Amino acid sequence: MTRARLVVEADGGSRGNPGPAGYGALVRDPRTGRVLAERGGFLGVTSNNVAEYSALVAGLRAAVEIDPDAEVEVRMDSRLVVEQMSGRWQIKHDDMRRLAAQARAVVAPDRVTYTWVPRAENAAADALANVAMDQRTTIARDLGRPDDVHPVVPGRLASGAPVRFDDAQPVTVVLVRHGETPMTVSKAYSGSSVVGPSLTDRGREQAARAAELVHSIGQDVWGALPDPSELLASPMVRTQETAAVIGARLGLPVRVEPLFAECDFGEWEGLTAAEIEARWPGQLERWHDDAAFPAPGGESIEDVGARVRAGLEAVRAAGVGRTVVVVTHSVSVRSAVGVAIGANSSSWARIRVAPASVSIVRLWADGASEVTVVGAPSGA
Structure with missing residues (x-):
């Protein structure tokens, strides 16, 4: 049986490194691009790397809440986290080892792949992290499941729409x-x-x-x-x-x-x-x-x-x-x-x-x- 697939986008930031820090993560349906869940949080004063790992853990937990059996692709602009979680680089810092262990405990490593993306392609997670830092708040929004998308439905015509004599969609x-x-x-x-x-x-x-x-x-x-x-x-x-x-x-x-x-x-x-x-x-x-x-x-x-x-x-x-x-x-x-x-x-x-x-x-x-x-x- 083929497993469902989810995409996690995650980012963390620290203003001062170490400084006031926060993280943002979201879960996306790769078939439609729709965001299914958003997470964010203020971490107090800590390093950028800890914030990045915190984002990863939060994103994986949100993915498991949607589908505990799904395969997950994690996309981050942190080369460090991507390389360390892929097993190519060693993890030397104690706080990062602890968070990496939490991430592996959330989703089995054989069901997770890690992809580095440019910062511009991680803007949604970055925005959540900045909101968390600016407002010193927690973000937890569940926006639906992969089968809850709202595609155009033939015949679902709004009242007052121009009349057409076919089912063509615009x-x-x-x-x-x-x-x-x-x-x-x-x-x-x-x-x-x-x-x-x-x-x-x-x-x-x-x-x-x-x-x-x-x-x-x-x-x-x-x-x-x-x-x-x-x-x-x-x-x-x-x-x-x-x-x-x-x-x-x-x-x-x-x-x-x-x-x-x-x-x-x-x-x-x-x-x-x-x-x-x-x-x-x-x-x-x-x-x-x-x-x-x-x-x-x-x-x-x-x-x-x-x-x-x-x-x-x-x-x-x-x-x-x-x-x-x-x-x-x-x-x-x-x-x-x-x-x-x-x-x-x-x-x-x-x-x-x-x-x-x-x-x-x-x-x-x-x-x-x-x-x-x-x-x-x-x-x-």
């Missing part, structure tokens, strides 16, 4: 605008020619609330949709920071997609509407009303629309029957909604897209599309 694209930045507060034009700024404290709170809303897709809200299984983000700092929070909640890695970058505002970058009007009288209003009119040295709304259309087509071509989350910007979200509904490009600027709001479009392989949600607030 790809669902969840568009999340990034959280607040200092430029959002000052109402300055913040485009793609400058990678910053970062989120404000309020922006990080908004990102966390958006993550909870996105996590509920296919479960508590918009139940006719499949669970998110892929996460894309614009290359800007604000979208990467927002996506990191969402990725930690979903248990998904973030893939950068430049096609969903914000509009390049050219010479208007960093200026308020009043400052732009003083130097380029009438041009900002024309940019909003005439989608073909570019910002000086930058892009028009139609330019952004062409990029976003290409991004949506790439998502559609990669497969239907799934949900893809895209963390992007206000002009890009308006463009995606406008493209999906077939609206005249000069009307896209009328769509309200607040920070950390969620919009949803659905794309079928035959070219049909649906706008499901526009600008749903995340509650922040």
